[in-house]
Amino acid sequence: MTEHTRWRDRFTRALPATGESKIIALNALIGSVGTGMFLAGSALYFTRFAGLSETQLGLGMGIAGLVGLATTVPMGRLADRFGPRNVLLVVVLWRAIGYIAYLNVNGFTEFVVTACLLFVMDRAGQPLNQALVGRLITGTERNRTMGFIRSLRNLGFTIGFGIAGIALTTGSETAFRWLFIGNAISFLFVFAFVSMLPKVGPATAPKGEDGGKGAASAVVPPLRDWRFVAAMASNGVLFLHDAVLITVLPLWVADHTPSPVWMITVLVTTNTLITVLGQVRVTRHIDSLPSAARATNWSAVLLAFACCAFAASGVVDTPAWAAVTLMAALLLLTVAELLHSASSWEISFALSPEAAQGRYLAFFNLGFSAAEIAGPAVVLWLLARTGSSGWLILAVCFPLAAALSWVGTRPRKPAAPEPAGTEPATVSTPTAA
Incomplete structure (x- = not known):
């Protein structure tokens, strides 16, 4: 060859x-x-x-x-x-x-x-x-x-x-x-x-999933599936990394660190390049619900460390150390962003019933939309009130979100066997997993 x-x-x-x-x-x-x-x-x-x-x-x-x-x-x-x-x-x-x-x-x-x-x-x-x-x-x-x-x-x-x-x-x-x-x-x-x-x-639902009707209307609405609601809420909190990158980071670098302003361009460009080159590679390792759950946990840990690095950038004295801590924070945040994106797709697909995939994926997207709308204001308000300490508060939120995601994605307990001699149920309630 x-x-x-x-x-x-x-x-x-x-x-x-x-x-x-x-x-x-x-x-x-x-x-x-x-x-x-x-x-x-x-x-x-x-x-x-x-x-x-x-x-x-x-x-x-x-x-x-x-x-x-x-x-x-x-x-x-x-x-x-x-x-x-x-x-x-x-x-x-x-x-x-x-x-x-x-x-x-x-x-x-x-x-x-x-x-x-x-x-x-x-x-x-x-x-x-x-x-x-x-x-x-x-x-x-x-x-x-x-x-x-x-x-x-x-x-x-x-x-x-x-x-x-x-x-x-x-x-x-x-x-x-x-x-x-x-x-x-x-x-x-x-x-x-x-x-x-x-x-x-x-x-249409697979045969037997909705009592034979094959209609999307027979599926439990996503708001009534507590596992899916937990996964959606967790996704919204973890997606605050987008608000940090797009809105918070430029203001933090310019107003709260001794770093030169041109460092903003370096950080955003670095994030873009890593995302373009690395996102597809990351998805290779996230191909099931358990692997997506593990990736969510790692994403939360990396985001917590990124917040700690951002907090350090606000208390160092020299531009050089500010640049180092900001770049470390940016790299941690970017890897966490890649892991979270890939895991969120797998989780949302895996927990969405085939008969109502559009409805469920739209509901899952509400977490992303809420974070996009309210996230910048919430994080900026927190940092304005607490300064660098606000990053430490935010750092705690991400592991908590990962724990909430675990609640939604952990394996279901197998159903108890029917007692001998009883009639099988004629009406079933579909689940979202």
């Missing part, structure tokens, strides 16, 4: 294994480029050219976020009823139209209405995409595909932010508007690729 052939084989093995997973991964890259363009310039556009104050922008986004949070599970139910592919086609087309509609916003009321209508679809996108992966891909390739999605999303966001830098440099309204248009166009490409995927019909 020649060297060229060996490299070609390695490259082929590094790609998603199936046609469906390749399309879904490519969609993640395309969509995140557009989203990165939008996120980088949207706040400035709305405050400069759409007649909003910073307070109105924050309030409007908060209202829209709550609306999106409230409609996530109903959207998942639609995926179970009509198939995740069909619902996702509607979602991406709606998002393309919605981002163009933002360009006609002028004032607070128009912004809130448009944002609420758009956030219904924005919040539904991630769980619908995961439900589509769950229906089309099986075995170890399923979690591997989720790893590709996350890696390529990080890469896409970086590309999108870079493109948006042109608009931010010029400062012209036309350049800002093209960021919105570019985001809408990216979703049209996503629509085209999703339409190429195999059709996935309504969810």
Whole structure:
């Protein structure tokens, strides 16, 4: 075998294994480029050219976020009823139209209405995409595909932010508007690729799981499955690592450490590179519920140590030591982030009944959404009140979240045998595992 052939084989093995997973991964890259363009310039556009104050922008986004949070599970139910592919086609087309509609916003009321209508679809996108992966891909390739999605999303966001830098440099309204248009166009490409995927019909329960009816409506709602609720709540707490990285870290470095401000760029870039290169590799070792539970525990431990390192960065005296402690914290946080992401996918898939996967995955996503909405404010408030000690308080929360996850993912006790001579039950209540 020649060297060229060996490299070609390695490259082929590094790609998603199936046609469906390749399309879904490519969609993640395309969509995140557009989203990165939008996120980088949207706040400035709305405050400069759409007649909003910073307070109105924050309030409007908060209202829209709550609306999106409230409609996530109903959207998942639609995926179970009509198939995740069909619902996702509607979602991406709606998002393309919605981002163009933002360009006609002028004032607070128009912004809130448009944002609420758009956030219904924005919040539904991630769980619908995961439900589509769950229906089309099986075995170890399923979690591997989720790893590709996350890696390529990080890469896409970086590309999108870079493109948006042109608009931010010029400062012209036309350049800002093209960021919105570019985001809408990216979703049209996503629509085209999703339409190429195999059709996935309504969810049905395996024979005997729902008394023979085969209907998703017969499954216990996720809110009544205490194991799944525990896993969802734990996922929300552990996902605070995202708030730390995106919002808290830049402010902490600039205002609470002697480190130079350019260290923020070094830390964020390091995280992005490790995520892009390492997420798929991590998923290879997390292919069952027990392995996902162990990864969750390790993630919590690493996050606790990362918080301790962040606390140390606020009490050291020199820029050099601040840089060292910040880099140590960043590396610990990044590895924990990779482990938590991979374990959360496996846990959510494993605990979701086949007949209601869309609904369950949407409910599981509520933990992520709640942490994304409230996490930055909660962590910033804690650090503002307690300083470096706040990191130690946060460090305790992660092992507690891992313990809560263990409650939700530990093996069920086997059912007691029926006493001899008794009639078998005619009505059964399905479980979520």
